Amino acid sequence: MPQEKPAVGPVPGLRPGRGGLNSIAVITFVLIAVAQYLIFMYVPDDATLGLIQRIFYFHVASAWNALLAFSVVFAASILYLSKGERRYDALALSSAEIGVLFTTLVLITGPIWGKVSWNQWWTWDPRLTTTLILWFIYVAYLLIRLAADEPEKRARYAAVFGIIGFIDVPIVFFSIRWWRTIHPVVITWQGAAMEKSMLQTMIVSFIAFSFLFVYLLIHRLRIEAMQDEVAQLKERLQGSRG
Amino acid sequence: MPSAEKALPFLFAAYTIIWVVVFGYTLSIGARQRKLAQDLDLIKRAIEKRAAR
Numbered sequence: 001m002p003q004e005k006p007a008v009g010p011v012p013g014l015r016p017g018r019g020g021l022n023s024i025a026v027i028t029f030v031l032i033a034v035a036q037y038l039i040f041m042y043v044p045d046d047a048t049l050g051l052i053q054r055i056f057y058f059h060v061a062s063a064w065n066a067l068l069a070f071s072v073v074f075a076a077s078i079l080y081l082s083k084g085e086r087r088y089d090a091l092a093l094s095s096a097e098i099g100v101l102f103t104t105l106v107l108i109t110g111p112i113w114g115k116v117s118w119n120q121w122w123t124w125d126p127r128l129t130t131t132l133i134l135w136f137i138y139v140a141y142l143l144i145r146l147a148a149d150e151p152e153k154r155a156r157y158a159a160v161f162g163i164i165g166f167i168d169v170p171i172v173f174f175s176i177r178w179w180r181t182i183h184p185v186v187i188t189w190q191g192a193a194m195e196k197s198m199l200q201t202m203i204v205s206f207i208a209f210s211f212l213f214v215y216l217l218i219h220r221l222r223i224e225a226m227q228d229e230v231a232q233l234k235e236r237l238q239g240s241r242g
Numbered sequence: 243m244p245s246a247e248k249a250l251p252f253l254f255a256a257y258t259i260i261w262v263v264v265f266g267y268t269l270s271i272g273a274r275q276r277k278l279a280q281d282l283d284l285i286k287r288a289i290e291k292r293a294a295r
Contacts (some may be wrong), residue, residue, distance in 0.1 A: 045246075048243060049243065049244070050246065050249055051253060052244055052249035052252060055252075055253060055256045055257075058256075058257065059256075062260070101264075104263065105259070105260055105263055105264075108256075108263075109260065112255060112256045112259075113252075113256070116248065116249050117244065216268070216271070223271065223274050223275060223278065226278035226279070226282065230281050230285065233282065233285040234285060236289060237285060237288055237289055240292050
């Protein structure tokens with residue numbers, strides 16, 4: 001059983017100074033502005049789906065961010081269980097919260113697209129169903145942290161859950177390849193089945209959202225570091241009273 | 243193919259929701275950081291007062 005060390009703050013490399021954070025914010029803003037320009041002004045309408053296909057770029061980029069976030073939860077959970085350092089627990093929690101945010105966006109934008117393309121908001125298609133399950137798994141992961149009182153126990157339970165819960169991530173990805181589905185299969189083993197300008201727009205959207213993920217993660221990690229500092233100072237204050 | 247007239251409000255709604263959710267989350271992170279900064283400030287002042295006595 002690992003002993004939790006009182007290491008506070010994020011993983012080294014994810015704690016830039018104010019200047020570094022401002023640079024990430026500016027790059028994120030510019031990339032998102034470029035992506036929006038490409039989506040609405042550059043790419044042509046899809047030959048089959050028409051105008052509504054333009055949801056695709058941020059819908060898939062949100063899914064990418066969710067995948068990224070839950071991969072970080074998985075890796076940080078393993079690191080927490082092996083090293084017992086608080087910073088990995090903080091990283092897993094912060095990333096899980098952001099992952100749930102982007103999965104929520106996938107689950108909102110998907111049905112909007114579906115309503116126009118399939119004429120229904122929801123269908124129990126394998127991709128939609130496994131994505132909904134993914135959302136429930138990580139909402140449960142966040143709720144589990146409210147259940148245990150002791151911080152160490154809470155972090156350990158969450159880490160185990162973060163590792164087991166990750167099983168659904170590859171299932172979501174491969175669901176459209178393993179089962180019959182009405183969900184479009186765009187990225188295949190032969191590459192991306194789309195026109196060049198659409199591929200360029202998708203890549204820019206992916207990069208923009210990856211920066212957005214890093215920006216949000218750094219800010220969310222700061223909250224964890226500040227909460228730890230508050231807890232430590234409170235203990236010190238109570239100690240000096242006693 | 244769905245008509246552009248039919249698709250446009252849905253497309254608008256999707257992008258509006260994305261930005262409202264992301265912006266809302268960013269604001270909530272900022273609000274939590276500000277609250278914690280205030281708490282830290284209060285506790286640090288309390289510790290300093292105690293040390294000065």
